[in-house]
Amino acid sequence: MESRWRRAKMSLGLNLCVYVPRTLEGDDAASPSTASSTAALVSPVASSSSAATSTDTTPTAAASNGKANGAAAAAAALMPTTPTPTSAGLRLSKSGSKSFKKTCAICLTTMKPGQGHALFTAECSHTFHFHCISANVKHGSSSCPVCRIKWKELPFRGPLPAELPQGNARINPVHGYQNGGHMTIPRPLPLPRARSFGRLHHLATLLPDADPGTFNDDEPLDLSCEEANGTQQGCLRTVEIKAYPEFTQVPENTSERNFTVLVHLKAPPAQHLLQSSSDLGDGNGVSTTRAPVDLITVLDVSGSMAGTKLALLKRAMGFVIQNLGSSDRLSVIAFSSSARRLFPLRRMTESGRQQSLLAVNSLTANGGTNIAEGLRKGSKVIEERQSKNPVCSIILLSDGQDTYTVSPTAGVHKGATEYCALLPSTTTNGSQQVPVHVFGFGADHDSVSLHSISQTSGGTFSFIETEATIQDAFAQCIGGLLSVVAQGLHVKVESLHPDVHFGSIRSGSYSSRVSDDSRNGSVDVGDLYAEEERDFLVSVNVPPGCGETALLKVGCVYKDPLMKETVNMSGVQVKISRPAFVSAQSVSVEVDRQKNRLHAAEVMAEARLSAERGDLANAVSLLEDCRRMITGSASGQSGDRLCQALDAELKEMQDRMASRQRYEASGRAYVLSGLSSHSWQRATARGDSTDSASLVQAYQTSSMVDMLLRSQTMSRPSTPRPAPQIRHAKSFPARPQPR
Template identity: 55%
Template sequence: MGSKWRKAKMALSCLYVPSSTDDSSPTNRIGERFSDAALLSPSPSSIGRSSDVSMPKTPMPSSAGLLLPKHSSKSSKRTCAICLTNMKPGQGHAIFTAECSHSFHFHCITSNVKHGNQICPICRAKWREVPLKSPASDLSNRKSRANAGGLHQDASWTTVFRRSPAPRADANRHTSSFFHTPPEPATFDDDEHVDDQSEILETGLSKKTDTHDHTRGALEIKTYPEVSAISKSASQKDFNVLIHLKAVSSMIRNSGKNENNARAPVDLVTVLDVSGSMAGTKLALVKRAMGFVIQHLGPSDRLSVIAFSSTARRVFSLRRMTDDGKQDALQAVNSLLSSGGTNIAEGLRKGAKVVIDRKWKNPVTSIILLSDGQDTYTISSPGGQVKAKADYHSLIPSSIHHDDGGSGIHIPVHAFGFGSDHDAALMHSVSEASGGTFSFIEAENAIQDAFAQCIGGLLSVVVQELNLKIECVNSMIKLGSVKAGSYKSRLNPDSRTGFISVGDLYADEERDFLVEVNIPADGSSDNTTLLRMSYSYKDPITKEVANVEEPNKVEIERPAAVTGKLIVSMEVDRQRNRVTAAEAIAKARSAAEQGDLSVAVSVLEDCRKEIWESISAQAGDKLCMGLCAELKEMQERMASRKVYETSGRAYVLSGLSSHSWQRATARGDSTDSTTLLQSYQTPSMVDMVSRSQTMYLGTPSSSSSSSSSRNRLLRQSMSFPAGGPQPR
């Protein structure tokens, strides 16, 4: 019995609930409604778990940042422990008092029990009588919510009880992660309908226009030639031209609201690992992070939750995040229990099925995948050995594959590798194949910040299906190559036209592409026009397609002779360093996977020195400084095979994902500002991460040393080698 209590206390040690001095304050009610306490109740299966289920290998968070709430009898009687709102007579809510004497809103506890919880959220007592909501009372409740007063009549509630059966003595039977959940439908077409745009979004019809005078989103293009002039008699091969894109928008950048259709609504499907290794702190932290996500989705956004262990199950259908939707989503997440193996492929298939089967569609769609372990079903053999030549790409359903030839719907999967035991190669491959990003969450308590950064971007999409066309103006000019990272690009056979499929852009998000141009000698002109650009994109709200001819062209001067030393463009040089670093990281990763860590370290060191000696680094450019610090960190994480297997591979792959997509990812220990590169963060991402940190377990960041250290994630994480130049 003592052992059970110790485990329960450990699971509860990550709770902190701020006290409230004004129960009637609307602000306090909102804060209480979405408090983490409702999400962090330990699951029944976390106590007395069978010995063959793996327990968490990571230490519990320190008490400095995570505190145990103290529920007095007075507060528990006046506050519902599930929704954390007041329970006062006359407010129109029926109140249920359990056999252990603790009280809850009737609609809260019936929904909680429906998801499998048969233990009191306050005292952890096992209930023999379980409250159920009758269909008649449920209908009456829904009708009462629609009336002008918005009050429930207690008479409309019929308290129904079901006696909980005595547990069977079967030591070999695992507690199911999906206890007492109803059977799933064969087709997930029961998604809640969207707003007035539903008809347009369902048919996928778009208006076409040749202008880009949009009030919600537009694109800015700037170009930078490597140098401003080449003599008439000189020819230049692989001359670099930088094309800089930025998505700008006049929309309200408030990710938690959707006022006046200020942003495009989102369909978000979260695929969460609830295997046995997630027991305890890990699952509690994921629940807390999901609570933050739910809180910041708007009433037009929709959320679905898939949980997977040995199998996968949809535990929450695709529903709008209205007040009722949020409450039900919180209860569904809170009901998750951990047990069994890890079947990532089944979780992805189920998540893709939700996306494919939905009847209605919001403009922006994404899947978030989180796992802390190895796939023990699809990739591994029954004996636990990894299959030879594992086909990670096969885990992505063909219908949402990024490079399926244009026949799919292209839903990005943003993968999060949790802890030191996850399969980084699998997670990175899944994200790369779908057009998403891979984040490495080394510090477990950083999961909420990582989710916050991701949804900060998803809730600010202003440009979709962006395609860039690059053409040579002069008939003698030829394109050498297009360095676009993971974005699909191609050149026409005549090498005079190139294309880049950029896809979606968040508000104020930037993309940089280096184009190599072959320039011949030209003695007939004082300047040479190299390139012109055009592009098309779709407005995610109006569904209009804009086709834009960029008026500015790339030109260079052609003097008879170039006098003096030409100054290389700082913008071109810094982006060339980024491309060089990404190529070196990929090469080092290949060497490390082949077992040659010394070669991998040497590749990274050579690249670091090359970047450090560049003109942009010597001028103190922050991006270059960050690249040098990051390459140094990767070298340290390749110090030995054990270090590489534990954290090096995941750190390298998350960095590679970030640079190849030019999009922010979480990687490494996010409390260490010297190891993170946040150059790709957008203002919406920064704002959302700031909210996550200032709302860290409901406490101001300044009041906790742990929260204070986490605030360093917002800083531009650049370190300068000893004796090096400082930024201007």
């Protein structure tokens, strides 16, 4: 008897430790087959119990025994049991496992093909919704949520390959509010779906493969455009050359040392330039009014760019893509801790735009800042391309400091030569120089290194102070790049008198030289945008003479990028009269204006060095002295527009040097951007310089203003702004004004 009870208790104890799984779809009520199988499983226990109690035959015992048997049967029916291989419980377990495989372990919803969600199957054979597992990986998890196996291949929402079907790709608009309002961040575009063998498959993009070893996969050029350009002979546009002596008269018996002659160049206009760009918006036309461009954008997508910054960068890139023509080609490099090429040089046809917009909209922000690696990738794209458009440039944007190439130092920044390590050597190979136009974004970027990159490569440095102006800054830049009318411009200066010798040529950042005999000089200007102007001051000595003295002759040679022909401009001679007596000496306002510009640039550089040493008071004093000198000069007294712009800019620099904190936040970048603008005589973005109401827009051209108007109209369609007026800083009257 005792052994039977022991066996019964052991059997009950074993059964209590076993769990019969239920199906996920099943309800709480047990099916008849389940109940019968459960009863069959507990029948040995019930038989043992009845046999053990059969000796008690009294009515009371029988009644209590019947109640006990009923309770035991009811308890046994609810008790979990151990299923046998042939039991229905095992079939329930199989059904539950099969249902579990159809359920995403993260969101706990079913996974079925054709429901509009991409699926990801890991190397451990577990399957999840792609958007669920990619979000899980994005937050730092690299193991399976089910079996915890460490994955070698991670799901990643990356750029789409070029062969994907085209859809209505776009950059979602970002509407900004200036008065502290919220900013709507665009959501990533849904990935397109492709049909294969009549079945819908969802695209799940993993981490992109490493960039190819050679970037020679650029899309071929538009040959129809080149053929059309070749038929337009006789349409060469010439650069205008003028020269102005500092004084038109010098007494005959007087010699002058450091006599200044202004050499002035003006590029021809680009007729119907921007109309052709808009006509090419559908990607079906052929641009025949300007030279096509190869543009490489190197974009910072480090962790500090997350949120509104990245959203506005995507919008600005969308504007650039939409305003490139079908013959232009674009490649995008994204860098953070490392750099990757989103896509090779691609023509901006309709399909090219769609694919480029999708790739740009897939960007995410994370990691550190490796500017040098981004520049190396961009330079590699240029160097290894199979075909070349006439115009080529790099646009670099960053909001941080390079943490991989140059170690930052406290206090005064290192010299510019040390920051040149950030610049690939392939962008500075003489006549084939590719300019890098750099944009420093926000208050934390390293303006010294970025300015050094632009100066070494022949590009400009722009300071984007507020997030809302990033698109306008890009618009001004590409407005110039899409209007190049002269390339490799080389200015030649030759003495016309045996006793006239050149002392120096003040050319800003442009390379200039004077021959050993001091009778010849030259300036390497490079590319000119439509309607751009360049001014250089040549210092000569004037010997005694009578009647008239011929001082020098100016000429230039350049290449027309559209016609691909070399143009030689005949020389313009500079002569002065030599009367016996000069009653009232007159000064050229044009020469005085350029002297003020060069002097202001020198003072800006000196004030910056003083500020870097910590002497802000001396820096402000230097700027104040320069302002007084400009306003008291002949050109300043005449109300010259450039002098007014210089005075306003110097005043703004004084305000940004009021304290060390403000200088570190924006003053340094503002000064460096101004130095870049004046040394290259080209428009840059700094502060409010892209606003039509700003005084600091002396070098803007019609193409830049038109592109700015497009950007501002697109950004603020509800409040249209009047067209910006071009305020020419340089106007040349027929006769010089008296002092």
